[in-house]
Amino acid sequence: MDAQSNEFGTARVKRGLAEMLRGGVIMDVVNAGQAKIAEDAGAVAVMALERVPADIRRDGGVARMSDPALIEEIQATVTIPVMAKARIGHFGEAQILQALQVDYIDESEVLTPADEAFHIDKWSFDIPFVCGATNLGEALRRISEGACMIRSKGEAGTGNVVEAVRHLRSITSEIKKIILADPAELFGIAKNLQAPYELVSEIHRTHHLPVPLFCAGGLATPADAALVMQLGAEAVFVGSGIFKSGDPAKRARAIVEATTHYMDPTILLKVSRNLGEPMVGINADEVDVKMAERGW
Amino acid sequence: MGLIIGVLALQGDFQEHALTLSQIGVASREVRNPKDLIGIDGLILPGGESTTMSMLLESSGLFPEIASALKDGLFVFGTCAGMILLAREVLDGRSDQGGFALMDISVRRNGFGRQIRSFEADLLVKGIEGPPIRAVFIRAPVVEKVAKEIEILAEVSYSFDDDSKRVVPVVCGQDRLLACSFHPELTSDTRLHQLFISKILSEK
Numbered sequence: 003m004d005a006q007s008n009e010f011g012t013a014r015v016k017r018g019l020a021e022m023l024r025g026g027v028i029m030d031v032v033n034a035g036q037a038k039i040a041e042d043a044g045a046v047a048v049m050a051l052e053r054v055p056a057d058i059r060r061d062g063g064v065a066r067m068s069d070p071a072l073i074e075e076i077q078a079t080v081t082i083p084v085m086a087k088a089r090i091g092h093f094g095e096a097q098i099l100q101a102l103q104v105d106y107i108d109e110s111e112v113l114t115p116a117d118e119a120f121h122i123d124k125w126s127f128d129i130p131f132v133c134g135a136t137n138l139g140e141a142l143r144r145i146s147e148g149a150c151m152i153r154s155k156g157e158a159g160t161g162n163v164v165e166a167v168r169h170l171r172s173i174t175s176e177i178k179k180i181i182l183a184d185p186a187e188l189f190g191i192a193k194n195l196q197a198p199y200e201l202v203s204e205i206h207r208t209h210h211l212p213v214p215l216f217c218a219g220g221l222a223t224p225a226d227a228a229l230v231m232q233l234g235a236e237a238v239f240v241g242s243g244i245f246k247s248g249d250p251a252k253r254a255r256a257i258v259e260a261t262t263h264y265m266d267p268t269i270l271l272k273v274s275r276n277l278g279e280p281m282v283g284i285n286a287d288e289v290d291v292k293m294a295e296r297g298w
Numbered sequence: 299m300g301l302i303i304g305v306l307a308l309q310g311d312f313q314e315h316a317l318t319l320s321q322i323g324v325a326s327r328e329v330r331n332p333k334d335l336i337g338i339d340g341l342i343l344p345g346g347e348s349t350t351m352s353m354l355l356e357s358s359g360l361f362p363e364i365a366s367a368l369k370d371g372l373f374v375f376g377t378c379a380g381m382i383l384l385a386r387e388v389l390d391g392r393s394d395q396g397g398f399a400l401m402d403i404s405v406r407r408n409g410f411g412r413q414i415r416s417f418e419a420d421l422l423v424k425g426i427e428g429p430p431i432r433a434v435f436i437r438a439p440v441v442e443k444v445a446k447e448i449e450i451l452a453e454v455s456y457s458f459d460d461d462s463k464r465v466v467p468v469v470c471g472q473d474r475l476l477a478c479s480f481h482p483e484l485t486s487d488t489r490l491h492q493l494f495i496s497k498i499l500s501e502k
Contacts, residue, residue, distance in 0.1 A: 008456065009418045018436040018484055019413055022345050022378070025309040041392070044353040046309065046346070081392060081407060082347055083437065105413035105437070128414050262308050262354055263330065 011128030013150070019083065019105065019130055020151035020214040023047055023237050027227070027258050028216070030054050030241040033072070034079040036250070043254035047083040047105070049239070050076040055112045055159030056242035056281065059291065065113040067095040070102050077104070085132070090297055091117025093126075100129045106151070108132045109144075111296035112158045112241075121297070124148030134218065136169045136294050138176035142197035143298075145212055152211060154235070155294040156219015159242050161283025163226045165294060166219045167233065173215065174234040180205045219294070222247070222281050224260030224274050231264035248278030301498060304329040304338035306364075308354040310346020310379060314483035315491075322488045324495055332363040340373035340498050343380025345436065345481050348388075348407065351379055352396045361396065368400055373474045375494040381470075381477035382407060382439050389442065401475050402445030403467075409440025411459050423452040423469055426489045433468065433480035441467040441479065448472050474501075 009015075026046025031037040032054060040048050052068040053061065067088050077084045083105035088095035090109055095116075099107050109122050111134050124131040125148035134155035135141035141152045154173060156166030180191060180202055188206055192199040204212050217235035221227060222243035230238060238261055244254045256273040263269040303319055305312045307328035316326045319342075327334060329341065341364065343351075355361040368374060376384045383397045387404040410416070416437055420430035433454070444450060444467060452469035469478040469490070476497065482490040 007420045008454075010415070012418055014434055014484060015416045015418060015436065018434050018481060019416065021311040021314065021481075021484065022347065022436055024311060024313075024346070025307075026347060026350055041349060044350045046350050081390065082349060083413065100414070103412045103414050130413065258350070258354070259357060263358075266330075 016128075016130035016150040017213055020132070023083070023216075024214055025262055026237050027254070027261050028085065028237065028239045029244055029254060030239075031076060031245070034075045036245055037076045037079045039251050040244070040254060041080045041082055043251055044258035045082060045254065046237070047085055048076065048080060049085045049087065049108065049241075050104070051087055054242040054245060055293070056161070056246050057159075058112060059159045059289075067092070067099065067113070070098065073099075073102055073104060087113055088122070089113040090115040091120050091122060093122045096122050096127060096131075100127055104129065106130055106132055109149075110134065111155060111293045115296050119298070121147050124150075132216070134294070134297060135173065137172045139195035139197045140297065141173055141211065141215075142195060142201045145201060146198045149213065151214050151216060153216040153218040153239055156217070156221070157286055157289060158219045158293050160220045160286060160289060161222040161243055161246070161281040162220045162286055163222070163229065164220070164286055166217055166221060166230060169219075169294070170217055170230055170233050170235060173211075177205055177211065181209050221257075222283065223277070224256045224270060227257050227260040228264040228270050231261060237261070243281055246281035248280075253277050253280075301325065301339045301495065302327055302337060303495075304335060304341045306341065306343050306351070306360075306380075308358065308360075309350050310344040311481070311483060312344045315342045315344050315377075318483050318488055318491050322492055322495065324491075329360070330358060332359050335360075335363055335367060339502075340375065340494065341367070343374060343376040343383050344483065345378035345380065348379040348382040348397075349392055349395055351383065356396060365398055368398055371474055373494070373498045374476070375491075376475075376477040377481055377483060378436065378438055378479060381405060381479055384475055384477050385439075387443075401470065401472050401477060402447050403441050403470055403477070404443035405439040405479075406442050407439050408437050409442070410435060410438050410456060413437055415459070419454050421452045421454060421468065423490065423493075424449075425451060425493060428489070431482070431487055431489060432485055433478075433482070434484045435480045438479045441470060444470060452478075
């Protein structure tokens with residue numbers, strides 16, 4: 003066949019990588035050593051960043067895209083996909099990450115937002131984007147801007163799964179409502195969700211979100227991973243939960259096993275034993291900055 | 299037709315394979331534990347991360363069971379990561395990356411490059427009638443070498459990052475094994491799955 007027919011950066015190619023990550027664990031790493039531990043433990047991808055969310059919380063100040071040199075070092079260390087974060091609305095950072103050839107860009111509320119009105123026009127990039135969402139309306143607005151994967155936001159850096167559960171349940175219950183709705187009701191639902199009618203109609207027809215739905219923000223144990231997988235997440239992001247714990251390698255491995263065997267309590271029991279100290283964590287109502295409220 | 303096809307369901311896009319099989323009227327079963335292999339007529343190794351799957355194959359106890367079923371002549375169809383698991387030799391993989399090493403091909407992991415170099419292409423596949431197949435390649439492996447026992451069913455032309463333009467095999471068959479470096483399960487085209495099923499039926 004002629005190479006002329008090869009097409010790059012199509013929606014199918016961009017969403018396709020998210021499909022391949024399903025049933026897997028994406029781990030936050032801050033250096034090459036951690037990236038190696040994550041890959042050894044069976045991570046399907048790593049998120050390369052300078053500070054995990056727990057440290058961003060502790061340090062305060064403006065959180066920005068990581069130094070490209072750090073990301074390059076991690077790209078050189080692992081064979082699995084490498085993701086990196088850009089600030090909400092900061093297409094300048096996203097352009098740099100695309101030039102760096104990261105495999106996925108996370109337009110993330112964990113970093114300080116750069117634009118208070120607009121998210122990045124993600125259709126204009128050949129690299130796929132993942133965005134956070136707390137409810138279905140937000141998820142569909144991100145998809146209409148070109149996001150190829152949605153992650154429920156949770157509350158990053160807390161080690162508390164309660165917000166992740168809230169956001170995931172919110173998204174899946176709104177999807178169920180759309181599936182059961184009369185076609186005439188879809189217009190009103192779209193208006194209330196502040197989301198495009200076409201995407202609402204697509205959910206009604208296909209019974210699922212147009213892109214994979216992953217879960218993030220506060221997961222710290224194998225049981226947390228099994229919980230959100232049973233609630234409808236298709237894969238999990240673990241940020242501070244691994245490398246802020248006593249035995250990261252063992253915990254990472256256990257969360258990978260739990261994400262695959264989330265319906266098998268015997269295996270969940272086995273992998274939950276003797277994991278050492280979990281990250282300490284903070285309660286959601288003790289949090290000063292609610293990262294999940296960033297994004298619109 | 300009464301066939302049951304196992305789909306390795308440790309990680310990756312195994313649900314898409316099950317959906318494609320149901321579209322052609324074939325029953326499937328998710329395989330997570332050795333007992334799930336009992337009574338299957340064929341096995342699909344899906345797309346996903348091959349390093350993750352290798353590790354989970356070991357810890358679930360599936361690895362030796364599938365390896366011995368393969369020796370006993372199980373029909374297997376591997377897509378992308380599944381092709382890597384079948385390949386005799388894996389280049390640019392992890393040194394501890396275990397595979398079944400049964401198909402006489404040598405593959406380079408992520409050989410087309412990073413995600414930005416992922417692509418779609420039209421392919422003519424030997425044994426498949428009608429219009430070309432639209433193939434979706436995601437961080438796909440490149441088949442660098444094939445033994446003479448391998449039947450090359452399709453090839454793609456690609457301009458690699460080192461500016462070399464090469465034609466490489468993308469669908470390979472060998473006895474009861476079928477492997478492709480792209481993802482037929484991501485499109486609505488069911489013809490490659492049908493090819494795998496007819497291969498099983500022809501020997502039943």
